[in-house]
Amino acid sequence: MSDRPNPRPRRPENASNRPNMTPGRTMRARFSRTGATSWLAHLDLMRVFERTLRRTGLPLAFTQGFSPHPVMTFALPLGVGIDAGDDVADFALDADIAPEEFVGKMNATLPEGLRILGARIAPEGGESLMAAVHEASYVLRGPGVGAAVARLPAAGPLPVAKKGKEGSKIVDVRPLLVELAAKDDDALEALVKAGSRENLRPDLLLQALVDHAGLPQDAADDAETLRTALYTTGPDGARIRLA
Amino acid sequence: MRREGIPLFSLESKTPLREFDFVGFTLQYELSFPNVLNMIDLGGIPVRTADRADDDPFVIAGGPCAYNVEPMADFFDLVVMGEGEEVLGELLDLHGAWKKAGKGPRTEFLARAARIPGIYVPSFYEVSYNEDGTVASVAPNRPEASARVLKRIVLDLDAAGYPEDDLVPNLETVHDRVFLELFRGCIRGCRFCQAGYIYRPVRERSPESLRKQALAATAATGYEEVGLLSLSTSDYTGLAELTAHLVDDLDGQRVNLSLPSLRVDSVSLELMEKASKVRKSGLTFAPEAGTQRLRDVVNKGVEEGDLMRSMKLAFEGGWNGAKLYFMLGLPTETMEDVEGIAALAHQIEALWRTIPRELRLRPLDLNISTSMFVPKPFTAFQWEPQESMDGMRAKQQHLRNLLRSKAIRYQWHDTHQSFFEAVLARGDRRLGAVLEEGVKRGRRFDSWDDHFRLDAWLGIMAEQGLDPAFYANRKRPYDETTPWDHIDVGVERDFLVRESRAAEAGETTTNCREGCAGCGATVFGGGVCFE
Numbered sequence: 068m069s070d071r072p073n074p075r076p077r078r079p080e081n082a083s084n085r086p087n088m089t090p091g092r093t094m095r096a097r098f099s100r101t102g103a104t105s106w107l108a109h110l111d112l113m114r115v116f117e118r119t120l121r122r123t124g125l126p127l128a129f130t131q132g133f134s135p136h137p138v139m140t141f142a143l144p145l146g147v148g149i150d151a152g153d154d155v156a157d158f159a160l161d162a163d164i165a166p167e168e169f170v171g172k173m174n175a176t177l178p179e180g181l182r183i184l185g186a187r188i189a190p191e192g193g194e195s196l197m198a199a200v201h202e203a204s205y206v207l208r209g210p211g212v213g214a215a216v217a218r219l220p221a222a223g224p225l226p227v228a229k230k231g232k233e234g235s236k237i238v239d240v241r242p243l244l245v246e247l248a249a250k251d252d253d254a255l256e257a258l259v260k261a262g263s264r265e266n267l268r269p270d271l272l273l274q275a276l277v278d279h280a281g282l283p284q285d286a287a288d289d290a291e292t293l294r295t296a297l298y299t300t301g302p303d304g305a306r307i308r309l310a
Numbered sequence: 311m312r313r314e315g316i317p318l319f320s321l322e323s324k325t326p327l328r329e330f331d332f333v334g335f336t337l338q339y340e341l342s343f344p345n346v347l348n349m350i351d352l353g354g355i356p357v358r359t360a361d362r363a364d365d366d367p368f369v370i371a372g373g374p375c376a377y378n379v380e381p382m383a384d385f386f387d388l389v390v391m392g393e394g395e396e397v398l399g400e401l402l403d404l405h406g407a408w409k410k411a412g413k414g415p416r417t418e419f420l421a422r423a424a425r426i427p428g429i430y431v432p433s434f435y436e437v438s439y440n441e442d443g444t445v446a447s448v449a450p451n452r453p454e455a456s457a458r459v460l461k462r463i464v465l466d467l468d469a470a471g472y473p474e475d476d477l478v479p480n481l482e483t484v485h486d487r488v489f490l491e492l493f494r495g496c497i498r499g500c501r502f503c504q505a506g507y508i509y510r511p512v513r514e515r516s517p518e519s520l521r522k523q524a525l526a527a528t529a530a531t532g533y534e535e536v537g538l539l540s541l542s543t544s545d546y547t548g549l550a551e552l553t554a555h556l557v558d559d560l561d562g563q564r565v566n567l568s569l570p571s572l573r574v575d576s577v578s579l580e581l582m583e584k585a586s587k588v589r590k591s592g593l594t595f596a597p598e599a600g601t602q603r604l605r606d607v608v609n610k611g612v613e614e615g616d617l618m619r620s621m622k623l624a625f626e627g628g629w630n631g632a633k634l635y636f637m638l639g640l641p642t643e644t645m646e647d648v649e650g651i652a653a654l655a656h657q658i659e660a661l662w663r664t665i666p667r668e669l670r671l672r673p674l675d676l677n678i679s680t681s682m683f684v685p686k687p688f689t690a691f692q693w694e695p696q697e698s699m700d701g702m703r704a705k706q707q708h709l710r711n712l713l714r715s716k717a718i719r720y721q722w723h724d725t726h727q728s729f730f731e732a733v734l735a736r737g738d739r740r741l742g743a744v745l746e747e748g749v750k751r752g753r754r755f756d757s758w759d760d761h762f763r764l765d766a767w768l769g770i771m772a773e774q775g776l777d778p779a780f781y782a783n784r785k786r787p788y789d790e791t792t793p794w795d796h797i798d799v800g801v802e803r804d805f806l807v808r809e810s811r812a813a814e815a816g817e818t819t820t821n822c823r824e825g826c827a828g829c830g831a832t833v834f835g836g837g838v839c840f841e
Contacts, residue, residue: 121563
């Protein structure tokens with residue numbers, strides 16, 4: 068974790084290629100999070116999963132170094148306050164475990180709000196889980212959030228100020244937006260670019276609705292955010308749900 | 311929470327505090343008192359016991375500051391003196407039976423609870439004061455209350471039942487690990503140390519039960535680290551046996567063993583190497599005072615030679631620094647003693663230069679830290695005045711001027727907080743109204759120096775006609791009735807007087823294993839007294 072100096076850099080994205088691990092034993096799990104656990108920051112969420120894995124007694128593969136941690140990879144970090152409907156993470160195991168056993172033990176041990184929806188043995192080699200994420204779908208809910216979609220200009224740039232560690236910079240939301248539709252007056256569905264190359268945070272999408280479609284700031288600040296799914300791109304360019 | 315109308319609630323079931331039968335606080339340090347009052351109020355419970363109705367919870371307390379709970383006496387229905395393992399069971403049984411019988415007035419329950427040994431019901435005692443403001447007497451006003459309340463302890467810690475499936479927080483917290491309590495009490499008898507007196511006598515747990523707990527607790531919680539807990543880990547007689555197995559056990563589970571500061575000798579260095587593998591954990595020493603004379607006064611059994619030998623071993627073992635803790639304002643301290651701190655630091659610096667160059671891979675990093683001496687109840691120094699804030703600041707400044715080396719970092723504590731801590735530590739019931747008023751005016755998180763405002767507290771004390779120096783800076787005569795005289799921790803007052811006189815004479819006292827000094831803790835019939 069971030070607060071512990073790690074003498075050897077951990078490269079979980081290559082977990083299945085590590086020399087000390089047998090390939091094909093990485094469990095790819097789909098999970099959801101709701102309720103209080105949605106307020107966990109990414110590092111805290113990782114810690115909760117780590118302690119859960121340790122409690123299950125499953126044979127885990129650990130990182131090397133003086134402070135060993137289970138090898139885990141989350142497809143895309145979840146921001147604070149964001150519910151997950153169907154996210155994906157890899158967990159490296161040290162022995163052959165049936166996916167059903169993994170799911171059963173995890174769900175018996177995870178804290179309220181986190182659930183494993185399903186698991187399979189991760190494919191060997193190839194692209195890492197994090198690099199595979201290209202798009203994400205969200206449902207954003209709050210008074211007037213859906214109605215604002217129709218007021219958003221149909222074309223042209225949608226500049227929004229993105230606050231970073233060193234001041235804010237202007238980001239154009241338009242090219243990061245793949246699909247946007249109102250569900251009802253108070254909710255919208257969006258498909259946006261996601262991953263390490265291009266990524267649209269849902270709060271920036273809400274800010275675009277404030278800046279360019281007259282959504283009240285309060286409605287944006289208090290909106291509920293649910294990430295419904297993550298997507299990758301198939302060899303033929305088709306959109307494939309990550310699972 | 312007040313603005314939104316959300317009452318303070320429990321972690322697991324989110325139940326508002328006011329719906330519980332009992333609400334318990336551990337009083338770890340004096341500056342937490344305002345926070346405790348704020349929490350009672352946030353929980354929707356009347357802050358004063360006198361204002362609570364029959365269906366309000368019983369607000370109870372324990373912990374080291376419960377032994378002089380007088381500044382908080384108006385706010386707790388009852389207080390447990392000593393260790394809670396057995397008392398709490400008896401208290402809950404009593405409450406269960408009382409509830410089944412259809413309850414009744416609160417005082418009825420408190421009257422029954424007061425008969426349980428170790429339970430103190432503050433409202434059953436009347437405090438009267440002399441004209442000079444000192445306490446004249448603390449006397450029971452009900453037949454159920456005994457004139458003195460003797461603390462309760464557990465003699466067999468192996469049978470005490472430690473929780474293994476503790477709550478695991480979802481967020482990173484302090485002390486975020488499994489803890490193994492090696493023993494309670496301390497054999498050393500440092501004269502300033504309240505913990506060293508109030509937890510007597512020393513009782514150890516067996517290495518086998520600790521090892522069992524370590525494995526069961528890590529399996530149940532998933533914690534990735536185990537820590538050892540005690541007042542002086544090097545004094546644990548089973549340390550070698552415990553760690554020999556534990557390091558390997560935990561390594562198999564990929565769990566770290568984090569070591570507390572140990573007295574540095576070859577054995578502990580080897581252990582530190584083994585436990586930390588790659589990382590070198592920091593070394594900490596607490597000589598407490600800069601000269602041997604003053605270390606003898608406080609009965610700190612550390613000699614300069616010990617420290618230098620330890621530092622040499624550490625430097626040769628690859629460490630490049632240490633943290634040294636001292637106290638300023640100890641009884642009889644002079645500027646010469648303060649200069650002794652700098653002299654020790656410079657001696658360590660000189661020692662560093664004698665270490666072969668190939669072992670000095672990084673530059674020396676010596677950390678000198680001073681806190682203010684705060685006289686505490688139930689210690690040999692309970693009659694001593696705290697030095698004035700001006701005097702302590704002058705000493706800090708002098709030391710800063712002496713420690714100008716690049717290799718030495720000097721850190722010091724805020725005098726304001728230590729002063730108010732001294733007021734509360736030996737305070738009486740009149741301070742209750744001060745605390746209550748402070749909280750009403752928004753005082754809280756006083757242990758965080760950016761939230762602490764001494765002038766606000768002193769203003770309230772002045773309004774109520776109380777003089778902080780009366781509590782903090784006054785030399786108290788041995789025959790003065792203290793606000794805590796009706797509480798008995800098993801260490802006799804006469805022993806504390808003897809220790810106070812020995813301190814004046816610069817005479818040391820043997821530790822419990824070298825020879826019994828006759829403190830009175832034999833009254834409990836176990837522990838190191840009968841080893």
